[in-house]
Amino acid sequence: MSSLLVHNIGELVTNGIGADPLGIRRKAAVLVEEDQVAWVGPAAYAPAADHRIDVGGAAVLPGFVDSHAHLVFAGDRAAEFAARMAGEPYTGGGIRTTVGATRAATDDELRATVRRLRGEALRQGTTTMEIKSGYGLSVADEARSLRIAAETSPETTFLGAHVVPAEYADRPDDYVGLVCGPMLAAAAPYAKWIDVFCERGAFDVDHARAILACGQAVGLGVRLHANQLGPGPGVRLGVELGAASVDHCTHLSDADVDALAGTAHSDGFGTRTVATLLPGAEFSTRSPYPDARRLLDAGVTVALATDCNPGSSYTSSMPFCIALAVREMRMTPAEAVWAATAGGARALRRDDIGVLTPGARADLIVLDAPSYLHLAYRPGVPLIRQVIRNGVPQ
Numbered sequence: 001m002s003s004l005l006v007h008n009i010g011e012l013v014t015n016g017i018g019a020d021p022l023g024i025r026r027k028a029a030v031l032v033e034e035d036q037v038a039w040v041g042p043a044a045y046a047p048a049a050d051h052r053i054d055v056g057g058a059a060v061l062p063g064f065v066d067s068h069a070h071l072v073f074a075g076d077r078a079a080e081f082a083a084r085m086a087g088e089p090y091t092g093g094g095i096r097t098t099v100g101a102t103r104a105a106t107d108d109e110l111r112a113t114v115r116r117l118r119g120e121a122l123r124q125g126t127t128t129m130e131i132k133s134g135y136g137l138s139v140a141d142e143a144r145s146l147r148i149a150a151e152t153s154p155e156t157t158f159l160g161a162h163v164v165p166a167e168y169a170d171r172p173d174d175y176v177g178l179v180c181g182p183m184l185a186a187a188a189p190y191a192k193w194i195d196v197f198c199e200r201g202a203f204d205v206d207h208a209r210a211i212l213a214c215g216q217a218v219g220l221g222v223r224l225h226a227n228q229l230g231p232g233p234g235v236r237l238g239v240e241l242g243a244a245s246v247d248h249c250t251h252l253s254d255a256d257v258d259a260l261a262g263t264a265h266s267d268g269f270g271t272r273t274v275a276t277l278l279p280g281a282e283f284s285t286r287s288p289y290p291d292a293r294r295l296l297d298a299g300v301t302v303a304l305a306t307d308c309n310p311g312s313s314y315t316s317s318m319p320f321c322i323a324l325a326v327r328e329m330r331m332t333p334a335e336a337v338w339a340a341t342a343g344g345a346r347a348l349r350r351d352d353i354g355v356l357t358p359g360a361r362a363d364l365i366v367l368d369a370p371s372y373l374h375l376a377y378r379p380g381v382p383l384i385r386q387v388i389r390n391g392v393p394q
């Protein structure tokens with residue numbers, strides 16, 4: 001068994017058990033055996049290993065867990081972004097533009113885009129990335145989107161209910177039938193999760209409930225896009241169905257926050273349904289940010305993710321989202337870093353990632369900085385010096 005010692009760590013974020021939520025250790029070392037963390041402790045007591053990386057007093061964190069991304073698409077929507085910045089509102093209707101381009105693309109073109117964006121994210125410290133379908137919206141195009149996504153990530157999500165495609169515009173019930181029937185059957189072998197864009201202009205609560213229930217019936221976990229563009233029943237539907245995560249949460253009522261808080265684990269370990277906030281979307285659509293403080297103060301587990309997609313948030317950068325969360329959403333730097341690592345893991349119902357404790361997967365990032373604080377303090381600066389994924393330096 002080959003071993004690797006990451007040594008001379010000035011500040012180690014473990015997200016482990018302790019009074020401090022980040023479980024910080026100073027002057028630390030991490031021993032990696034194969035693809036797992038085998039030991040964490042003081043550098044002075046570090047065991048011998050086959051290989052050593054001396055990080056020279058830098059900060060080391062768990063790799064980022066980006067639990068919400070749409071990578072399987074073709075084309076871009078830079079012109080739509082420019083129009084928005086000139087004052088046009090965001091409605092979500094541009095999704096259909098990407099659907100046309102995606103259907104016209106070859107498998108290899110789609111695969112190249114997924115790999116390019118996944119590589120871009122990895123260089124910025126993302127060691128786990130969820131990938132959704134949702135720009136095919138036909139049986140064949142949704143199935144191939146997920147087949148291509150599954151080549152890159154085990155965290156794949158069937159989002160056939162992203163919008164109603166143009167050819168079904170006047171018969172949405174028929175489209176819901178297609179999603180629940182042949183499209184789900186073709187997609188499910190490549191998917192772990194099912195998602196619905198539950199929003200005015202996309203899918204109403206009854207359609208969303210029907211689609212998510214069909215996914216659950218074939219063993220897919222539930223997550224959904226909810227309460228992004230306005231108030232609505234999406235968050236409470238997610239709670240009702242036991243969703244792992246409700247994503248966006250930009251427009252919440254007191255009842256929505258209470259419903260999320262009501263999913264608390266009895267051991268004080270946060271909430272069973274995570275609120276995943278996607279500040280890149282508010283940035284790129286020039287919209288008000290979600291109220292992270294209200295959720296945190298109510299005891300709701302919060303995750304941060306990029307929502308990487310060509311329309312409303314074309315960033316793959318978790319450090320950028322951390323900086324936005326701190327500056328614009330009044331999260332502390334510690335809360336934002338936790339949400340981008342352990343929070344993302346909770347949103348994917350994973351306990352082997354987002355933490356650096358013995359038995360966890362050896363996904364580590366080394367910063368070009370002495371502290372995690374620099375991720376928000378030095379926005380826009382490439383601070384990820386090295387990424388180790390599955391125990392392998394990248």
Ligand SMILES: [Zn+2]
Pocket residue numbers: 068070225307309
């Ligand atoms: Zn999304």
